[in-house]
Amino acid sequence: MEKETVPLLEEIIRALDTTDIAIDQDIIREELVRLLEFKVPPDEAKRSLLKKYAASDIQQKKKIADIQGGERNIEIIARILNINLKIVNIRGEERPIFIGTMADETGTISFTSWDDFGINKGDILKITNCFVRIWQGMPQINFGPRSTVEQLNPETTDPLSNKELNNPTPLAEMKTGTSFAHTIFRIVEIKQQNINTKNGPKTIINGIGADSSAKLPFTSWIINPELIINNTIEIKNAHVRSWQGLPTINIDEFTTIHRSKTVLSADDIEEVLDPAPVKLNCIINRDGAFDVIVEGSIISIRPGSGLIKRCPECSRVISKNLCRVHGSVEGIDDLRIKSILDDGTGVLTIVLDSNLTQKVIDYSIEKAITIASTAMTPSVLEDEIKSKLLGRIMRLRGNMTRGEYGITLVATDAQLIEIDTITEACTLIQEMQYPILQGEDL
Amino acid sequence: MASQYTREVSYRIFAQEFRDSNLSFKDSNDQYSPQYLLTPTGAKINRMFIVATLTEKEDIGTDAEYWRARVVDPTGVFLIYAGQFQPEAARVIAEVESPQYLAIVGKPSTYQTEDGTILTSVRPENIHVVDAATRDRWVVETAQCTIERINNIDSNHPDAVRAKEHYHPDVSIYRKMAQDALKDLNSA
Numbered sequence: 001m002e003k004e005t006v007p008l009l010e011e012i013i014r015a016l017d018t019t020d021i022a023i024d025q026d027i028i029r030e031e032l033v034r035l036l037e038f039k040v041p042p043d044e045a046k047r048s049l050l051k052k053y054a055a056s057d058i059q060q061k062k063k064i065a066d067i068q069g070g071e072r073n074i075e076i077i078a079r080i081l082n083i084n085l086k087i088v089n090i091r092g093e094e095r096p097i098f099i100g101t102m103a104d105e106t107g108t109i110s111f112t113s114w115d116d117f118g119i120n121k122g123d124i125l126k127i128t129n130c131f132v133r134i135w136q137g138m139p140q141i142n143f144g145p146r147s148t149v150e151q152l153n154p155e156t157t158d159p160l161s162n163k164e165l166n167n168p169t170p171l172a173e174m175k176t177g178t179s180f181a182h183t184i185f186r187i188v189e190i191k192q193q194n195i196n197t198k199n200g201p202k203t204i205i206n207g208i209g210a211d212s213s214a215k216l217p218f219t220s221w222i223i224n225p226e227l228i229i230n231n232t233i234e235i236k237n238a239h240v241r242s243w244q245g246l247p248t249i250n251i252d253e254f255t256t257i258h259r260s261k262t263v264l265s266a267d268d269i270e271e272v273l274d275p276a277p278v279k280l281n282c283i284i285n286r287d288g289a290f291d292v293i294v295e296g297s298i299i300s301i302r303p304g305s306g307l308i309k310r311c312p313e314c315s316r317v318i319s320k321n322l323c324r325v326h327g328s329v330e331g332i333d334d335l336r337i338k339s340i341l342d343d344g345t346g347v348l349t350i351v352l353d354s355n356l357t358q359k360v361i362d363y364s365i366e367k368a369i370t371i372a373s374t375a376m377t378p379s380v381l382e383d384e385i386k387s388k389l390l391g392r393i394m395r396l397r398g399n400m401t402r403g404e405y406g407i408t409l410v411a412t413d414a415q416l417i418e419i420d421t422i423t424e425a426c427t428l429i430q431e432m433q434y435p436i437l438q439g440e441d442l
Numbered sequence: 443m444a445s446q447y448t449r450e451v452s453y454r455i456f457a458q459e460f461r462d463s464n465l466s467f468k469d470s471n472d473q474y475s476p477q478y479l480l481t482p483t484g485a486k487i488n489r490m491f492i493v494a495t496l497t498e499k500e501d502i503g504t505d506a507e508y509w510r511a512r513v514v515d516p517t518g519v520f521l522i523y524a525g526q527f528q529p530e531a532a533r534v535i536a537e538v539e540s541p542q543y544l545a546i547v548g549k550p551s552t553y554q555t556e557d558g559t560i561l562t563s564v565r566p567e568n569i570h571v572v573d574a575a576t577r578d579r580w581v582v583e584t585a586q587c588t589i590e591r592i593n594n595i596d597s598n599h600p601d602a603v604r605a606k607e608h609y610h611p612d613v614s615i616y617r618k619m620a621q622d623a624l625k626d627l628n629s630a
Contacts, residue, residue: 284448297583299452299491299547300568342452342491344587391493391545391572393579406449421578425624428585432621 005032008042012049028053064179065106069139071132076141077152078102080123081179081239081252082221083113084197101241102141103179108239110135114144122253124152138242168234172213174247176287178240181249185209185216186232186264188273208290209233209249210269215290218249224257234260245401245408246288277395280346284407289400294409295417296343298389305337306381307372335365337385341394341409348407350396356414361388392416452491452547454584455481457518458619460490464560465608466552479550479562483591483616484605490564492520492546493572493580499535509535513544516581516623521563522546531566538571545572545580578627585620592617 009029016028028049035045062074083100098113102125112135113119129147132139143149168184190207205220205227218238226233238255240247251257275293283289309331310316311323318324321331337352337360358364361384363371372378398411455463465480476488494515502510508525509532524532531548538544548566555561592613595602605611 280451297491297580299545340449344454344491344583345451347449347451386570390568390570391576391580393583418575419579419582421575421582421627424582425585425627428582428589429621429624429628432589432617 004042005029005036008032008046012046015050016053063106064102064104064109064177067109067132067139067141069132069134074130074132075126075128076102076104076130077124077126078104078109079154079254080119080121080125081108081250081254082121083119101239103239105179107177108179108241109139109141109177110241111141111143114142115147117149119149122154124154126150126152170213171209171211171216172286174214174216174240174249174287176240176242176247180236181238181240182234182236183211183238183249184232184234184260184262184264185211185218186269187227187229188215188269190227190229210272211264212268212272215272216247216249217243217290218251219243220251222251222253222255224251226257226259227251230266232260232262232264234258242287245403246290246399275397280341280343280348282345283400284346284348286400287402291397291412292400292409293395293397294341294343294348294400295393295395296341296347298339298392298394299342300340301382301386301390302338302340302349303382305339305385306335307368307378308334308336310334333365333369335363335368335381337361337389339389341396348400348409349405350394350398350414351408351410352396352414353411356411357385360394360414360416361385389416393419450476450488452489453481453485453487454580454587455485455487455490455492456584456588456619456623457494457515457520459483459517459588459616460520460550460562461518462609463550463562464552465604466550466560477549477551479552480601480605480608482605482609482611483588483613484595484599484602485587485591486601487550489547489549489567491580492548492564493543493577494520494546495577496535496538496540496542496544499538499540501536507532507536511535513546515584516626517619520546521561522548522566522569523551523563524566524569528566531569534569534571543572543574543577545570545576581623581627585624588616588620592620 009032012028012032013025032045032049035048036042060074062071062076064078079102081101081103083098086097086099087094088097096116098116098119099110101108101110119125127143127147127149130141130143133142168182171183171185174181186209188208188210190205193204193206195202195204203223205223207218208215209218220227235251236256239250241250275291277293277295280294280296283292304317308317309321311318311326311329312332313326313329314323316323316325318329318331321329323329335354335357337357339350341348341350352360354365368381372381393416395415395417396409396411397413398409400407400409459481463479463481466477468475468477478486478488480486492513494513497512497514499509499511502508503525506526511522513520513522524535546564546566546569548564551563551565553561553563595606595613
């Protein structure tokens with residue numbers, strides 16, 4: 001027994017030696033022997049001791065772009081882009097936490113602070129002993145009582161200050177998590193909104209910007225005279241966050257806004273405002289696509305389509321009038337379709353709400369309820385939807401998002417389209433005529 | 443971000459081109475990585491969408507039901523095999539009377555005979571009865587997709603390059619096939 005432990009112990013001590021941690025060899029030996037006595041395999045025992053004595057003390061400096069999720073004990077230097085107070089209920093106890101976004105020169109990330117460190121928006125902070133959790137599919141920095149938060153001098157250490165700005169990025173290429181976005185767009189929609197923040201009520205500006213490549217929503221946390229409809233503006237140092245699954249450009253006090261020298265006219269963005277159908281392979285690699293039109297065949301209807309019941313409190317889909325949050329409730333009838341749309345170049349999940357479902361299957365919800373109660377089962381609607389839609393070609397308009405459940409387009413409009421097959425066929429034959437003759441000549 | 447599963451696209455392929463296909467492979471050695479079939483015009487397919495006419499069906503199973511169906515498009519025949527692992531599809535085949543228009547989403551599969559010939563067939567994921575208009579639309583769409591692939595056969599897209607290397611296809615045959623399929627619509 002003792003013979004086997006010695007080399008293993010040496011290995012462990014050697015590994016710990018490199019970390020400048022004061023260790024007591026006797027304690028480690030004792031614990032190692034004990035683990036082995038409990039029939040823990042040697043490798044596992046070594047791992048567990050290394051973790052216990054080393055990992056918890058090694059700080060790893062990380063840049064935001066390198067964070068993947070699951071890291072522990074990292075140190076990060078970043079600027080706080082925004083921070084909000086949130087009261088959460090933890091085991092029956094109300095506790096304030098702070099959530100927000102931080103950025104360094106490599107990217108942005110959202111964070112949760114489980115303690116009040118007196119952090120303010122715009123602070124440059126060195127935060128130690130953070131851990132990273134995956135929250136709603138994205139990594140998120142967490143820190144709390146065991147972390148230290150140190151204010152750095154913004155003049156000398158701002159991680160974003162000497163970031164070189166590249167050429168403006170087209171809106172279609174905006175990636176969620178970019179912390180220093182530089183882009184030019186024309187404002188096609190804009191409105192003010194009053195919200196409640198940590199520091200009381202605030203007016204923000206929501207809008208939609210367009211260039212010749214795409215449309216994207218933006219949010220401005222500041223008021224700026226250039227932010228008016230039909231202005232073409234050039235913004236630098238904005239950050240791109242995912243909002244409801246779509247990349248959204250965030251403008252704050254660190255963002256510079258100028259009226260752009262190159263003006264995008266209404267003609268320049270016409271195609272984007274009144275979009276033609278796009279092939280799915282053009283958009284499914286993006287982080288999200290705002291207000292696009294797609295066409296494809298309905299190749300599968302997913303379970304959960306048809307007549308469903310929702311909780312009156314939270315709108316969750318429920319079964320047997322039992323909401324998983326609100327318990328026994330009187331469900332509200334609703335119709336929806338979840339289906340797979342495939343155009344031969346790409347594939348995505350589409351979701352149609354009650355109105356659009358009624359439109360495409362040509363049923364009122366009342367009729368659907370009657371049919372379901374006559375057949376004594378709501379699933380009869382799912383079969384009805386299948387027989388009406390499968391194999392048909394549908395055109396949809398809506399926002400495409402990339403989330404936990406894959407790529408989804410929530411439709412704002414949908415219709416089955418009829419193709420005049422004879423005309424289409426003739427056009428295609430005519431287009432082909434020339435190359436075929438050429439081929440035969442050879 | 444965690445690597446995300448993406449659903450395989452369903453390709454539109456005419457029966458003639460599907461029958462001519464014999465190059466089946468995986469992109470990696472991982473047992474879960476998808477099996478692909480490369481067609482002569484360079485479609486790398488793991489899933490396909492067919493709308494065609496059921497002409498014959500036969501239960502060839504010994505113990506459990508195992509259906510073989512012949513499904514015909516303007517260019518040839520697809521063989522569809524559905525057994526206990528495709529319960530929904532098998533049920534549809536069992537219930538429909540031929541001839542009938544069917545929309546089929548399925549996976550290509552290949553079988554090598556003793557003399558080395560590779561036969562292709564389709565393992566359906568789901569099958570539904572559709573109308574004649576839907577079938578005609580499929581023919582147009584499939585012709586479009588086929589022509590597009592033919593037009594790109596000389597590009598440097600890896601699938602096109604590989605298809606050319608393996609099949610040395612005479613694409614005028616497939617161009618003619620697509621054209622005949624379209625003409626067929628007009629004469630009907």
